[in-house]
Amino acid sequence: RFRSLPVYNDEADPLVGWSKPQVWRADVTYAAMVVKVIKQHQDLLLGNPNSTINYTLLSNDNAFLSYHPHPFTQRTLTARFQVNNTHPPHVQLIRKPVLTVMGLLALLGDTQVLAQVLTSGGEHSDTLGVLASSHRPAVLGGSDSWQTAVLVYNSDDNSTSNHTDEVTVSLKGLAEQKGLVYVTYYMDNNVTNPYQLWQNMGCPDYPTAEQFRNIRNVEDPRVDGPFKVPAGDTLTLKAKLPVPSILLVHICAQPRAGPDQVNGVRFTGITEGQVLILWSDYCVASKCIKTFEVEFSTDKQKFRRINVKDTIFTSYVYSPVDQEVGGLYRVRAVDYWGRPGPYSLPERFSKTE
Template sequence: MSVKAPMIQPTRRGALAGGLALSGALLGAATGTDGVGAAPLAGAAGTSSLCRAVTIRADQDAGPNSGFWCATGFSPAELLFLPEMRQTLSFLGSLPGDTRPFVRIHYLLNLVTGMRTATGVAYDWSLLDEALDTLVERGLRPMFELMGNPSNLFTDFDELGQVKSWRDLVTALAARYAARFGRNEVTAWLFETWNEPDLPFWSWGEPGLANYYDACRAGLDAVDPALRLGGPATARTLSSTFRAFLAHCDAGTNILTGAAGGRLDFISVHEKGVRESAEDLTPRPLRMIARELQAVDYVRAHHPRFADLPFVNDEADPQLGWDTPHTWRARPTYAALIAKIADQHRRHLSEARRVDARVVNDNGFLGRWGHRTLFAYFGPRTFPGGQAGHRTDLAAVKATRQASAEPFALVKKPALAVLELMGLLGPRLCSVASDPPLAPDHDGVGMMATTWPGAGEGLSRIAVLVYGSPDRIWSSGEKCLRVGFEGLAPGDYAVAAFRLDDAHGCAFDLWDDWEAPDQLDADQFAALRAAQEAGLLGAVEHVRLESGGSLVREVVVPLPSVTLLLAERRSARLAGAPTNVTAARQPGPSPREDVLLTWRPDPSDRVQLFDVLFGPSAAGPFERVNPVPLLSAAFLHARAPGGGVYHIEARHLDGPPSRSGPLAF
């Protein structure tokens, strides 16, 4: 018997700390709505004595914001053929912002089969073609691990003939996909060595790894020297494999050319916040960073030629083990940890040590609420527990592709919603000062403040990500910040805030209130999807800022939570109409018909919110079918069976919408 969904109510914490001081989404400017004669932050009217004063200087540039966290990963490559993963990737590829996410996937080359002939090896690329099409068509880029063994042809990387054969395989791969997708696309990818060669996933020892790398490098260079290759993606801090790999790339003898040393485009490692455990251990990202800095210091001391290379932790997760269930992964706790880990890398590596740091949260798997995933899966499938015991079965892959799809449903977790908020950050960082100083490594409250350069009119938009993320995942309570924005160009502004906390963007709590049913009805899925989106806190405000004025807001920060503060100069220019609207039926678990809609937003340097309109025919009438404004360019519509017509509307924080052309589906 199914349990009917109750009306969505805020949690107890949400009722007590709804996110902002008093009843509004944000307190009004300390000087009224015109910003004239702003009082000092410490003495402004209405300020709580417990609030920490923060001043953000939009006109003081603090360097680029490269979106270095916009990546994810999963294993194995066979998941790319499942509709569940394709739906996941459709949402990932529809995130706001200009950065195209990277996706790092194990065992891609196991999708290739090969047969030795008198003239070499003949390869069948068809499955890998389809797998990569799945990524590129959704606006995603591979972080392409050259991992896998086509038809188990390769047995000895100490044997020169097999090393040359691997080089030829990589050459054929690079040439094929440069022709298939274009040079500009493939040179934007990242190629990487075999995953974690200091663990038993690699069978040919450290000399074999050096030979393998030489073959990979030569194979890519034969097609285009602009193709980027790095590694070693080792799992153990300063392992002998890590040291031997760097020594070989720096000054070792190349097995193919006899030359000393070679080219390396980036250095990658894997460091986690805490070891794998069935218990809810305390994630300690600072320990992760300390281990990363050991690697950075080692490179600078022993291989100064590589000191300025990008340094990538491409499995920078709070806890090792994606498939050991932890409830905090379903809640805003994980979203806040993702934001904090990105900010700690910015502060401790990029700014303090001048490291070109990148991070990947390896959370692209398919799984349920407690797994390290972007969605909670509802359906009959079970998914591989990890790569340790993985063996690719291409016959099973092909049978799965030919079989009828299993009905399923996905519900967004805060781990994906926080990537939406981070996608709305601007391309430049700006100055932040506070009294007393922010101490995110102590109390978990920190921020990243960003701007967009205005077109000859000064800085006209600011976006500030505020996170509350104490290391101890069972912490609770709240902090208060009194944020003053200075250095913005004068004019009329739209001011808004989005929030992830217990009462906003946390569908798990609703499911928990129903006592965790395995089978849900259509109304329950609708309720979960209404609860899954980052919440807009109150109405968008309209504020006039005079020359030299400040915009001041007092913000309550629940622990844990993520808040995005936005102030954007109002404009008469409308949002551009979305284009390339597509629809596809999904095998849903309820009597309703699931339709996945995606679209391409008009290029813009302003925030865009989207609505999906649906009607019985081109003549209408049309109604909005998304429960709250959307930040991403994707939406799953669960409708009564039968066709209809869709329009997608886009609007800025203020102003009327622009509507796409009709899509009959």
């Protein structure tokens, strides 16, 4: 009688008490655990043809704002710093690995496909898991294209270890697609770990602008590619995955058109000489995006790119040494084949905002 009743689980986090500081909540340990929980729910409830539960929502209930002295270790998506040594005081937010991995999860397609993990002895692994998907465009000839994504995680729940698994990832059924390229995204506690860098700085209560720039420089996963997929039916990749770690392989067929226009450019002033730039990729119509390029101009004539490091995330904190942030901004998407989309409409940020 309850099969049609939608079930919402908005408390799926593995530990009660969002404000309870736990070191594993600060780094990739938590990110890999979230992926593991999603994978388990997907297999047991959503992807199981025998399931009788109308499972509608899974939430980790982690959209809190941390407070001193625990900027990284509470159940949050960002590390929040209340910086009180400026006039007026201001807030800085750092993207934690758990939020970064949600950006990788967004690269998954809309159809789950068969994937399994087998050890060399033919047994199932206790810590390794995989979630695979595919996507077919609703309309041919545009910016969208056939895609598949495979997300592999190595998680021992809230534990870390020195153990590393040597993994071979094999993706089959590629022969009928043409012009394929692939990109890999990788996270572990040595690559994507703002918390560790903050600790190495001495855990400053009020990091300097330069320290915040360095911390943000390790928010993203390591990205390799795009590379051409060799001819044939199967792509085989080898990787070494420590506990914890996450590897996503994203394969795209080349669409006929490049990405569409970025829109919705807007700003949030952070403090003197710092601005958060945000935009929307809703109309870009492609997930095969190598980067968003953010450009800045003071005179409407000459724009220059200000985010030197590639990013697939739709925000950027501009914090130049000279503190000159007033001017025009525009953003465009560049796809895996190096084709840029049209620039967004230029928007002006004033120092008074």
